[in-house]
Amino acid sequence: MTSPIRTTCPYCGVGCGVLVNRTDQGITVSGDPDHPANFGRLCSKGSALAETIGLEGRLLTPRIAGQEAGWDEALDLVARRFAETIALHGPDSVGFYVSGQLLTEDYYAANKLMKGFIGSANIDTNSRLCMASSVAGHRRAFGSDTVPGLYEDLELADLVVLTGSNLAWCHPVLYQRLLAARSARPEMRVVVIDPRRTATCEIADLLLPIAPGSDAALFNLVLAALAERGLTDTGFLQHVTGAAAAIATASASDPALTGLDPALLAQFIDLWCGTEKVVTVYSQGINQSATGTDKVNAILNCHLATGRIGRPGMGPFSVTGQPNAMGGREVGGLANMLACHLALENPVHREAVQDFWQSPRMADAPGLKAVEMFEAVEAGKIKALWIMSTNPAMSMPQADRVARAIAACEFTVVSDVMAETDTTLLADVLLPAAAWGEKDGTVTNSERRISRQRAFRAAPGEARPDWKIISQVAERMGWGASFAWNSPSEIHAEYAALSGMAGQLGSDFDISDGPGDYETMPPTLWPQSPARRGGRFFTDGRFHTPDGKARMVPVTPAAPAPHRPGTLRLNTGRIRDHWHSMTRTGLSPRLSAHIAEPFLEVHPDDATRIGLNPAGLAQLSNGHGSAILRVLITDRVTPGQVFAPIHWSGRNAAAGRIDALVTGPTDPVSGQPALKEALVHVAPF
Ligand code: SF4
Known part of the structure; x- marks a missing residue:
């Protein structure tokens, strides 16, 4: 047996x-005991990876108008149509x-x-739907x-x-780490805030x-206390x-907004106020909201007011x-940012990046964020669109409307691993992309740890890595010399050098003195500078604002949503064993079971009132779409609320494509849409 590939x-x-171990019988996967994120653990999805790498449904050749x-x-056509549209x-x-x-x-x-x-x-990412409010x-x-802290802070708190x-269900190995820490230190306390009784509870x-949407009011009450x-x-x-303004605004918050029993509320406030080592972990329930940025700042305010940030076992933590x-x-990769945490709105930063890239021009204003981008496609303002590795006709709010907009766009290119998704079916040109295990590169996890993904088999058919496809289009548009990379390691070296320049301009993101050889790169926390190597941020009270001070932001909680x-x-939300639109996890019978x-x-109470039967079918509808779903009667949800998972796709209502019903108003600061919620009519089907 050859030695395992670390990925x-x-x-x-x-x-x-x-x-990843390769044998004559195929591959097997196991957790890497030396990786500091999981120390050998894997969840159900990770341990089933070997079952999800078959070629069923793969896009293996380029296609133009559905023909191979x-x-x-294909590349000539993409470059020509983009160049003509720009001209x-x-x-x-x-x-x-x-x-x-x-x-x-x-x-990059x-x-x-x-x-x-x-x-x-005009480059934005489906991460806009995930965590843009944390960024803002x-x-x-x-x-x-x-991100100030580290995973181990959850264990030290x-x-x-x-x-x-x-x-x-959504970050299972981090949950396993938390469980283990709590079992080793039973005095540790865990609070779960959720309108629904999830597995985490x-x-x-x-x-x-x-009450849904009232997190800002809750953390304001903590700050006031x-x-x-x-x-x-x-x-x-x-x-x-x-601080004074944020506290004054917080003090005006109405406890009734939270919908919580006053005794429970008091218990939580006493716990938060009386515990030095607090970590507040938040995710999509905070971010995917029309007031997500305010909710994030309400949480950060509590940590800043108490100095519980950047120290072991303390801090806000966005996963x-x-x-x-x-x-x-x-x-x-967001429409309102430059590379390496440099600011698009800063002319010095723009000039420095343009100089570094030796590029003929430089964007000088924020581009369209995800929801705005598809609105511009619908309005005919975006005339050529390139979608890479994502399925917006399924995952954007008002997914049916987004699908119609893509279908009507003058020219749509989709690079994907799969041949038939809700979005690839709408494309003029399809470009086959290499999948996990077929390409090399790096990723960064929620605690700022950069790890290698490594190829362990050849890409099938004519699939190519995305960086290669992008550089080949750039070459055909006349910019080949600036995209003449032969490998991802050359791109990473350029990126690291750019980050060094960014560091000189004051950016926190500087990986220029990172861990050396790309091929053998171990999982590495940034920053890597000797002063801060592997450490937490803000322990020293130095922030990246012009005056070096953090800002507490006054947050007025949103009024309850009208009913x-x-x-x-x-x-x-998500379920435990599927990922996004199930193109990979759907291949594993074990996960689908x-x-x-x-x-x-x-x-x-709602089921009785509406006339829904256990395991019967319910039809959800509103002005944006409809979905037919199996009924599960449970007190995990409270009266007046229902829950459905996001993973199923397909172009008819019976497929259960839930984002067709989500209206998705956006947060005014971050542009992140409120993907978590919608008002729906529910009836027996
Ligand atoms: Fe780890 Fe997440 Fe993969 Fe599970 S899905 S193995 S928690 S990275």
Whole structure:
């Protein structure tokens, strides 16, 4: 047997290390005992990876208008149509919609082509749907998109607060680490804040069934109590501005907004105020909201007011959904950021990046964020669109409307691993991309750890890595010399050098003195500078704002969402054993056996009132779409609320494509849509 290949799981943002063994019978996978994210653990999805690498459904050759084509013909057509569109209508008439599934080197190539050579910032990512409000909250508070802490802080804390996070199913190995830590230190307390009783609630010492959307009110009440009880850290507050205003606004918050029993609320506030080592973990339940950035800042305010940040066992902690959402943030894959945490709105930063890239132009204004981009496609303003490694006709809010917009776009290119998704079926040109295990690159997990993904087999058919496809289009558009990489290691070297320049401009993201050889690179936390190697941020009270101080942001909680008579509030989320649109996990019978079909959790009182039977069918509908789901009657949800998973896709209602029903108003700061919720009519089917 050959020695195992060390790579990284392609699913969630925990970023577990995986050992791949190749034998005559095929491959086997196991957890990498030396990877600091998982120390050998894998969850059900990670351990089934070997079952999900078959070629069933793979896109193996380029296609033009549904017909097989050669690479040269397809690439020539893509480059010509993009160049013609730019020449006729300007750089902002084209867009790239990319993905947290891309490796950092792919992301780097796409971002460089769009911002530095096409000259538009119309590149956004499906990570906008996942954690853009965390990015915006971090930037408002810290002056940079910096995750202050480490996974081990969850193990070192005396109180772990999980809010808007079903960690047990969505970040299972981090949950396993938390379980193990709690079992070793039974005095550790865990609070779970969730309107729905999820699997994560099993670990809770205290469970807060909060009213949907009221997290900002809850953390405001914590902040107000900290101030009233004299428990703010006056020493640390010397490194913070805006505390008085944030506390004054927080003090006006109405406890009734939370919908919580006053005794439960008091218990939580006492715990938070009375525990030094607190980590507040948050995820999509906070971010996927029309007020997500405010919710993030309400959490950060509590940690800044007490100096409980950047120290062992203390801090706010955003856990990202996708394997490389963090790498995409770092590399500038969002429409409002430059590479290496440099600011698109800063002319010095723009000039420095353009100079580094020796590019003919540089985007000088933020581009269209995900929802805006598809609105521009619908309005005919984006005339050529390139979608990479994602399925927006299934996963965007108002997915039916997005599908119609893509279908009507003048020219749509989709690079994907799979031949038939809701989105590939709408493309003019399909480009076959290499999948996990077939390409090399890096990803960054939720604790800022950069790990290698490594190929362990050849790409099938004519599939190519995304960075290669992007550079071959750039070459045909006349910029070959700037995209003449022979390998992802060359891209990484360029990226690391750019980060060194960014570091000189004050960016926190500097990996230029990283761990050396790309091929043997171990999982590595950034920053790598000797002063901060492998460490936490903000322990020293130095932030990345112009005055070096953090900002507490006054947060006025949103009023409760209006309720329309006859509707129920739909809450959406993931299940344990499937990932996104199931193109990989759906190939494993073992994973599909956990939950075999799309379902709707309904409270018994609502089921009786509506006339729904256990295991019967329910039809959900609103002005945007409809879905037919299997009924699961349970008190995991409260009356007036229902829950459905996001994973099922397909173009008819019976397929259960739930994002067709989600309206998705966006957060005004981050542009992240409220994917978690919608008002729906529910009836027996
Ligand atoms: Fe993969 Fe996430 Fe499971 Fe780890 S926890 S094995 S990264 S899905």
